[in-house]
Amino acid sequence: GAVVSQHPSWVICKSGTSVKIECRSLDFQATTMFWYRQFPKQSLMLMATSNEGSKATYEQGVEKDKFLINHASLTLSTLTVTSAHPEDSSFYICSARVRVLGTEAFFGQGTRLTVV
Amino acid sequence: AQSVTQLDSQVPVFEEAPVELRCNYSSSVSVYLFWYVQYPNQGLQLLLKYLSGSTLVESINGFEAEFNKSQTSFHLRKPSVHISDTAEYFCAVSPGSGNTGKLIFGQGTTLQVKP
Numbered sequence: 001g002a003v004v005s006q007h008p009s010w011v012i013c014k015s016g017t018s019v020k021i022e023c024r025s026l027d028f029q030a031t032t033m034f035w036y037r038q039f040p041k042q043s044l045m046l047m048a049t050s051n052e053g054s055k056a057t058y059e060q061g062v063e064k065d066k067f068l069i070n071h072a073s074l075t076l077s078t079l080t081v082t083s084a085h086p087e088d089s090s091f092y093i094c095s096a097r098v099r100v101l102g103t104e105a106f107f108g109q110g111t112r113l114t115v116v
Numbered sequence: 117a118q119s120v121t122q123l124d125s126q127v128p129v130f131e132e133a134p135v136e137l138r139c140n141y142s143s144s145v146s147v148y149l150f151w152y153v154q155y156p157n158q159g160l161q162l163l164l165k166y167l168s169g170s171t172l173v174e175s176i177n178g179f180e181a182e183f184n185k186s187q188t189s190f191h192l193r194k195p196s197v198h199i200s201d202t203a204e205y206f207c208a209v210s211p212g213s214g215n216t217g218k219l220i221f222g223q224g225t226t227l228q229v230k231p
Contacts, residue, residue: 006159032217043206043221044160093159097217105217107152107159 006108021079023094029074030096038091084115118143122222137192139207146212149190154204
């Protein structure tokens with residue numbers, strides 16, 4: 001089956017530093033990847049849509065300069081949280097859409113970010 | 117625009133009892149419908165989906181959901197639950213036409229199966 005891998009699975013960083021999260025599609029090409037944010041006991045909120053080779057499309061209210069998204073290849077997208085603050089602490093999940101079968105998105109295991 | 121409402125935030129149930137997790141959606145266009153399951157500190161796993169055709173869809177682990185267009189619902193059911201079904205369940209929709217893969221999620225329902 002289609003596998004999406006996120007790295008790291010958890011990270012703790014100091015306030016003011018930047019953190020990069022990777023999302024890889026291991027056995028398929030993903031033209032589109034999505035980044036979600038999930039607060040405790042809440043649903044997933046779409047942050048941005050990342051298309052290979054083009055700029056990401058951010059949802060309303062998401063700061064594009066703070067959450068930098070790069071989708072340089074068909075198997076890799078990265079989310080960089082710049083100048084992280086404690087309120088950025090959250091569970092970040094990526095998903096990747098299978099290029100041929102466009103109706104399903106496969107999810108990574110998520111990254112738990114804690115900013116101290 | 118689409119929206120999803122999961123009517124129950126928590127559903128406690130005893131093992132081997134039946135369960136129904138409710139999901140209603142709103143959309144001005146046709147949609148694809150999904151149920152995902154999330155175990156603690158993990159990503160989401162697709163449980164089942166409705167794209168077209170038969171309105172009753174089933175998963176390999178005994179769950180089923182029925183698409184009801186007139187009631188704009190996609191309730192998830194299982195006739196007999198196990199302890200291992202304890203998890204968070206999310207209903208989601210995606211526009212059917214010109215589908216981009218973007219998913220709109222409901223608030224989630226915590227299924228708590230008690231022995």
